[in-house]
Amino acid sequence: MKNGKKTEGRRNPSTTRRSGRERKKISSQGPKEVSARNGASDARAAIVLAAGQGKRMKSALAKVLHPLAGVPMLFYVLDLVKQTEIQRTFVIVGHCAEQVSEAVSTWGVNCLLQDPPLGTGHAVLQAKDALAGFSGSVLILSGDTPLLRPETVRRLWEVHREERATMSLLTTRLTNPYGYGRVVRKKNGTIARIVEERDATPAERSIQEVNTGVYIIEAPFLFEALGEVQPNNQQKEYYLTDLIGIAARRGERLAGAEADPEEVIGVNSRADLATAEGHLRKRIAARWMAEGVTIIDPSQVRIDASVEIGRDVVIHPGVALEGKTRIGDACLLRACRIENSRLGEHVVVKDYSVIEDAEIESDAAIGPFAHLRSGTLLRRGAKVGNFVEIKKSELGEGSKANHLSYLGDAVIGKGVNIGAGTITCNYDGEKKHKTVIEDDVFIGSDTQLVAPVRVGAGALIAAGSTITQDVPPEALAISRTKQENKEGWVRKRRKKREG
Helix, strand or coil: CCCCCCEHHHECCCCCCCCCCCCCCHHHCCCEEEECCCCCCCCEEEEEEECCCCHHHCCCCCHHHCEECCEEHHHHHHHHHHHCCCCEEEEEEECEHHHHHHHCCCCCCEEEECCCCCCHHHHHHCCCCCCCCCCCEEEEEECCCCCCCHHHHHHHHHHHHHCCCCEEEEEEECCCCCCCCEEEECCCCCEEEEECHHHCCHHHHCCCEEEEEEEEEEHHHHHHHHCCCCCCCCCCCCCCCHHHHHHHHHCCCEEEEECCHHHHCCCCCHHHHHHHHHHHHHHHHHHHHHCCCEECCHHHCEECCCCEECCCCEECCCCEEECCCEECCCCEECCEEEECCEECCCCEECCCEEEECCEECCCCEECCCCEECCCCEECCCCEEEECCEEECCEECCCCEEEECCEEECEEECCCCEECCCCEEECECCCCECCEEECCCCEECCCCEEECCEEECCCCEECCCCEECCCECCCCEECCCCCCCCCCCHHHHHHHHHHC
């Protein structure tokens, strides 16, 4: 179900005009398979419609691959199908077919090409040959409805089975159904047909029950009836919704179940994407709070669907947890962004810190204003303070880099103190070089360590030094120009200027 104008019950057409040759009878269009993994016939199959162009997205990325909470929206639909224990799944691709097929290559689904795109009925027909001989039920749903819950689809299956229906559809009710296909029922309450907004009478437009585009249809009827569908509409497309009228005329049993309007929101524009994102993030936050996570203000926190969080974690406003991030128990996270990183237990991350592709062991402290880049490893109890940047480096157990430092391509041992303003000069303009600082070293403020260089255990580097050679263990390294004081020099210069 879309948030904008609708056609064919819920979906926008992929094109609005067709040539005469394109408007041929639907049954003449056979499937063109992109990738197939044929298997034995099952009692249940699923067809996911993902061929739409999504013009309103105005994007080079296929509409169904736009991310929601860090995951392509199509993946939510495929996961839903997986949770409903359907073993044979077909994804109908069209626009950006190779892009979509590649994205779902690890899901164990069959991708079937719809070309040209002639409507949802034509899209479903692409699975006819692949389901030859299949006599079970087919679940049909759209790849751009990521909020649909598995329990809702299971309820539709139950209604379909209990009613012994030939065709069942998921509906919802809207206070303002403008643009949606209305569900027209007979006097006895049974479903008669779906009427589109542009084809509806004033009385039919007052109906608040609308089609969501989710169906369960018995396979023999599905593919036989699709042969009768004609493009008798303004879009000159083959509508899957026409099967409802065909079933009613034949006296086939129709059934329906209602869904929460939020679940059947479809994504057809960037605004729809933002709306779906908001609903999904509320769900994610609610889930983790139920698991023992404190989220001070869920409306100001972003947690991707792929993130894992331990118990007794406290998350303050402004936190963004992205990708495959794992947060251990009892961590404290203030306004920060953490991406594809693993945190141990009792880690504190202070405001405005960024952590990317890093591993943080337990009891470490980070920030504020710290930046841990890819390849960073903080050992247990390590501390990284304000305006410290670390890249592809290990900071040892209990070691500290509290102020204004850059540590790149370094291995730093236990109990090391990195003074303010210290940097590892790891890049010579062509290659990166490593700095090794052994255990219990004290690095004075404003030190430059010109790699490759090694500082031995227990050594002390005097503040303001530029270290270009290895420092032996327990040695004092000083590298400064000799200080010279010229007394009266300022006074003499002033008099010279005034004179």
